[in-house]
Amino acid sequence: MLLLDGAVVGPDLVVVGERGTILRSGDQAQTWQAVASTTHATLTAVTFAPDARHGWAVGHDALILATADGGRTWAKSWQGESLADSLLDVLAIDERRVLAVGAYNLCLATDDGGKTWTRRKILDEDYHLNRLSRGPTDTFYLAGEHGTLLRSKDQGATWTRIATTYDGSFYGILPYARTLLLAHGLRGRAFRSTDDGETWKPIDVAVPVLLPTAVRLKSGTIILAGQSRALWISRDNGNTYTDWPVSLTTAIAELLELADGRILALGEAGVTILPKP
Numbered sequence: 069m070l071l072l073d074g075a076v077v078g079p080d081l082v083v084v085g086e087r088g089t090i091l092r093s094g095d096q097a098q099t100w101q102a103v104a105s106t107t108h109a110t111l112t113a114v115t116f117a118p119d120a121r122h123g124w125a126v127g128h129d130a131l132i133l134a135t136a137d138g139g140r141t142w143a144k145s146w147q148g149e150s151l152a153d154s155l156l157d158v159l160a161i162d163e164r165r166v167l168a169v170g171a172y173n174l175c176l177a178t179d180d181g182g183k184t185w186t187r188r189k190i191l192d193e194d195y196h197l198n199r200l201s202r203g204p205t206d207t208f209y210l211a212g213e214h215g216t217l218l219r220s221k222d223q224g225a226t227w228t229r230i231a232t233t234y235d236g237s238f239y240g241i242l243p244y245a246r247t248l249l250l251a252h253g254l255r256g257r258a259f260r261s262t263d264d265g266e267t268w269k270p271i272d273v274a275v276p277v278l279l280p281t282a283v284r285l286k287s288g289t290i291i292l293a294g295q296s297r298a299l300w301i302s303r304d305n306g307n308t309y310t311d312w313p314v315s316l317t318t319a320i321a322e323l324l325e326l327a328d329g330r331i332l333a334l335g336e337a338g339v340t341i342l343p344k345p
Contacts, residue, residue: 071334072321073113078120081324082139083334084111090125092139096326097341105142107131114139115160122163124182126155132168134182145182159200159208159224167224169197169210177224190218190227196237203243207264211238217251219265230265244284250306252279252292260306273300273309283323283331289345291331295319301345314342 071085081093088107091100105111109129116123116139125133130148132155135141155170168176168185172194176185190197190210197212208220210227217230217238232238238253247264250271258271258279273279279294290302292309297317300309318336326332329344 069338070110070321070336071338072111074322074324074332074334075114075116075123076324077116077123077138079327080138081332082114082116082123083339084114084125084127085334085338086110088127090114090139090142091339096328097332097339100339103139103142105133106144107133112155113157115158115166117160117163119163122160122181124158124160124166124168126158126168126170128154130155132158132176132182132185145178146176146185156197157199159202161223165223167200167208169200171196173197191216198238199240201241201243203246205246207243209241209243209249211240211251211253213237217241217265232259232268234259239278239280240282242282242284242290244290244306248306250282250290250292252282252294254278256294256298258292258309271306271309273298274311278319281320281322283325285325285329285331285345287329291323291345293320293323293333312345316340316342 074083083091088105090103090105093100111125111127114125123135129151130153132146133142134145158168164181175188175190178185195213199211201209210218215235218227220227236254242250249261252258256276259268277295277298282292290306292300299312301312302309320333320335322334324332331342333340
């Protein structure tokens, strides 16, 4: 099955994907248990608060699900009137404050743990908002279409644009040090910044495929991944990348580091465990 996102929840793992799929593992991805989600809508993203109990999953059909027991049970937290709306990412700030973003400039926020949600307008344009991320200095970042990169210094209350020379879609920003950023998107486009987005340097990854995800491991190694067995690895703080020759041949949507250093790849092949790089 197609799996699109996952989260490390204390010692456990929770992943989500097509047809309302939610899976949970308590043994580092050796076995998985299906969890009832009460929906058949595709779930695109999942996040958990620092307490590892409160979590939220978002997806198609303008849907937000919530859990208060570490992902063992889920219930509907919000659903919009138009089922054509799609939510694409979600970020838990803490147990009460959550941000969710999606297609056509859709942004929702709660400050009461999901009891109520309010719409926020981030852009004047109705661009897709693809991915939220949180940096080590508590700066938030948002990547979207038409070259959209945004930064928030007040935990998502207000956003400012980050200038780039690329006008295609971005699918994420990986903040991996105080001022180091990796932005990635369509057609193999990836850019590195050493000054929190004031200037950018293109990264050469050779193959023009969609790059939806990147992860920085505890060792400092960075992996950039996408479609058509696109996996690149950097061991010099994101300055240069080389091809990572693993056997996976299907598209990757998300990467998670397991406790032993191996990599959990989520995507078209469902769950795949990759060796420690």
